[in-house]
Amino acid sequence: MSLTIHPIPAFNDNYIWIVHDGSHAVVIDPGDAQPVKQYLQDHQLDLTTILITHHHYDHVDGVSELCGLQSCDVFAPQDQRMPFAYQAVSEGDDVCISAPKLELKVVETPGHTLTHICYYDQLRLFCGDTLFSAGCGRMFEGTAEQFVSSLNKLKNLPPSLLVFCTHEYTLSNLLFAQHAEPDNTDIRAHQNTVNDWRSEDKPSLPSTLALELKINPFLRTHLPDVQKNVSHHWQTVCDDETRCFALLRKWKDSF
Template sequence: MLQIDALPAFSDNYIWLLQDTTHKRCAVVDPGDAAPVLAWLARHPDWTLSDILVTHHHFDHVGGVAQLHGHTNAKVWGPALEDIPARQVALNDNDQIEILGLKFDVLLVPGHTLGHIAYYHADPSAPLLLCGDTLFAAGCGRLFEGTPEQMHLSLSRLAALPGHTGVYCTHEYTLSNLRFAQAVEPNNPDIAARVTQVTEWRAEGRISLPSTIALELLTNPFLRVNETSVKEKADEWNSRDNDSPGAVFASLRSWKDKF
């Protein structure tokens, strides 16, 4: 049985802890800091860290990898197209791997970085997506290396996953992303309802994740570039007719960068 918890790191990162409760073994995703993981392992001395999954090379996602690998000898998986500390298995698009007895598909999703990957577990009843900094709750990552067209295609690929897929991204950006979503779609009732809910959660000290693909399709402007109202706002922002979904995305991303 798989249990997933978030280990907070830095100011707004989450290190996802995947736990095989039957065999008391676990895996972590994007451990930018080793300390929260080592602290959890110290509190659970009968558990074994078997795997470290990395989505991309940014320091807040890989800073603790080498230390954890040295301490636990956990296997390090990461994108083939990026330089990942202590990586043992280089992963390419459409690879399939097994973690904690579960199969994960590797999806290349460039945009935030050029070699960024996501991990997708296609369980019929509870699929899950470990998407790093590509898809956020109500938002998406900045384009540090890729083009708007690359990111739009990457997000379109993730948006096509089953609606009940759990979305496990790695930052607590939801409220700020929702403020932008409301600027794009001020009359969207799903966004308004989500703002209310997430505001309550954060006031109670609860995290806003995971999301789902279905919820993102209702409230994430970067997945809603085919909506007429979203296109109109994008056109208004950059004073042009954005004549393709990719162009609408590029306008929205430019707007969000300055929001």
């Protein structure tokens, strides 16, 4: 049975990804129960599993209500801020779901929060707020060293992976990316594509890792060109990856 993966819009710009086989479903980061309940009802699906990437309210606030509807397994990183019962998973763990049939590996990606995790298999990456298309999450809790090391883990996954980000931030991220890398023609080309999609109200996601490696400046802080632009913006010397990431993140925070 092939799997359908669909973005359920929530709040202003969140996507709650649902994976289903026509009868059973998994949701990732249900920050709001209502739109998920509606989708389950419309498509006559049983929710078997909830996967959580990190503790922020817009990723977890729907969990208790969804678990109250029918019993389902909840997987999340160990963090006392999770307001529900769950099975804790950590680096290298396999999450084996029988319905729909899905086996995902866990990778720890501190940076946006200290206990953030992502889930991936041979085809797809569910990256929470660690990675956005053409951007990355804000650095609320981790250090630049941690965030760079987390992004490098994701960069080493197969480039063909579909990347399921949780926010529709792509156009504003691309606008910043253009400033960070004015000579990067891939960024401009993708901006045109995404403009077309968004004007038809289509999501810009999923992306692919291969595309992100070309258009996402936060995955490119090891490159001399990006370091040169960051140095120029801050009128400083920046010739290493971690410092470049920190200064790029700071630049984006006030963009």
